[in-house]
Amino acid sequence: MRRLRSVKIREIAEKIAICAYCPFMCKDICTVYAQTKRDSLSPTMHEYLLWMILEGRMAYSREVGEILYEACSGCLLCQSWCASKQDVPEKVRTARMDLVELNLTPQPIQQVERSTVNLHNPYQEPHEKRLIHLAQTSSSRKGGGLLYFLGCTAAYRRPEVADVALRLMQRCGEPTQLLEDEWCCGLPQYELGLMKAVKQLAQHNCEAINAQSVRAAVTSCPECQYMLNQVYPKLGYALNIPVYHTSQYLKMLMDAGRLKLERKLEPSTYHDPCYLGRRSQIYEEPRAILRRLSEDFRELRWSRDKAYCGGGGVAYSITYPSNASKIGVKVLEEAEHLNVEALITACPMCKHQLLNAARGRIQLLDIAEAVELASRP
Ligand code: SF4
Ligand code: SF4
Known part of the structure; x- marks a missing residue:
């Protein structure tokens, strides 16, 4: 085991303690835990690991690095369910900076670098x-x-x-x-x-x-x-x-009358990408477009800030492809339950991951593709 040299996680020690001693445990909603069912990859447990390091009862090591990189896709779903609105991925990111400094990153991360x-x-x-x-x-x-x-x-x-x-x-x-x-x-x-x-x-x-x-x-x-x-x-x-x-x-182009729609699409639903929704709070514009595209736009059961992750984002899909490839399944199951023709999203990575997971079960479109279909002369 290596001694902690960096002090980056000390700057957020109080926030780490909140998760480490949390009685509510967002474990079951966590995107990665839901796939892997490994306790060490649940938010409370990996934050407890960081707390142990801060308390001097453990030290950063390669094993800690393996856990902290695999444990979080950065989807921020846990924050939507957390009473104290903790930003777990930000804490994980801070610890990862320590791991980079200590040269303890797993091989897939070195490959990305x-x-x-x-x-x-x-x-x-x-x-x-x-x-x-x-x-x-x-x-x-x-x-x-x-x-x-x-x-x-x-x-x-x-x-x-x-x-x-x-x-x-x-x-x-x-x-x-x-x-x-x-x-x-x-x-x-x-x-x-x-x-x-x-x-x-x-x-x-x-x-x-x-x-x-x-x-x-x-x-x-x-x-x-x-x-x-x-x-x-x-x-x-x-x-x-x-x-x-x-x-x-x-x-904006539609509002200005510069982009006209020529036809309505079949019933469809929409998946909120994590970075468009939870990170950038862009929920309304895609819906405003989709309601114009289809008279029968249906919401997924879990949408907006509670939307499931569609596939782990770019970093996670590259570094832990096996976990990431299964993440979108919950979104697909919800969409199939709605009995719609198309699942529309607004992110090339979401489309890529959902498309791979769907294997032809449902039509997958980016929002621009849906607009183009409806605006063809
Ligand atoms: S994110 Fe919130 S609910 Fe999850 S472990 Fe931390 S304090 Fe608890
Ligand atoms: S950001 Fe997503 S993957 Fe990371 S701990 Fe929260 S729910 Fe789990």
Whole structure:
């Protein structure tokens, strides 16, 4: 066992104690515990582990590292059920920064770090191929009034989400450009405590975005939006333009009469992505769009701040793919129970994970894809 050298978790000792001695235990609602049923991965238990370290009864070790990385997907669902509104993933993230400093990170986290440093994305994909999966006709790559921040998941896993968003913008007379040298937004690395990499990514993207002559940025990825809008300024890299999620921007275009719908969709439901909902509090814009798309929009039983996680986010899906691949099953079961034609979400990662878990059981659409279907002339 290694002695604690860092003092980062000491700064949040009181918050750790609240969970460590919590009588209510959000254990059963926890996204990771619900999948693994391993007590050591429940919020109370891993926070108790941190409390033991703070009390000097344990020390950080490789085993502690394995637990603290596997234990939390960062979904923030526990906070919605917690009487004292604790931010467990923030505490986990702080401990992970200690683990990074002590060189005690598990192998998958080291792989993300290497991939970020060498390829500027967490997926181990070639940086020079970031834009090649997009349809060439769908975007004006230079000279737009709007910047589309692509994000790694749309770039390497779900390019159709970006293509549709770009096509819609163009159809509405919104010339939209991409960054020629976009790097990962840094959210996966931020969750993993890899702060050196995060700062490099933030500095690069901030300088690249602020050098563009555009009035706003749009992204389909809630993780990118959260990172660019909320985390970059805290790190000293504030953007000089607002960053909208596609659901916000498409609603603005509809409200302005610039995006017209031609037909109604079959009954559908909506999954709130964790970073769009709980982290950014964007619940209404997607629903305003979906109510216009379908006369029979049905809510999942657990929605808004109580929505189940759809698949663990980018960091967790890369580092613990086996756990993450099962996370979306609860969302799918709820959607099937509603007997709808389509499950619509607003995040390329949610779509990717739910699509893999669904295996054709239900139609999965990003919100931009649903809008495009309803607006086809
Ligand atoms: S997040 Fe809230 S409910 Fe969960 S263990 Fe901590 S204090 Fe208890
Ligand atoms: S953020 Fe999600 S995965 Fe992490 S402890 Fe809370 S419910 Fe569990």
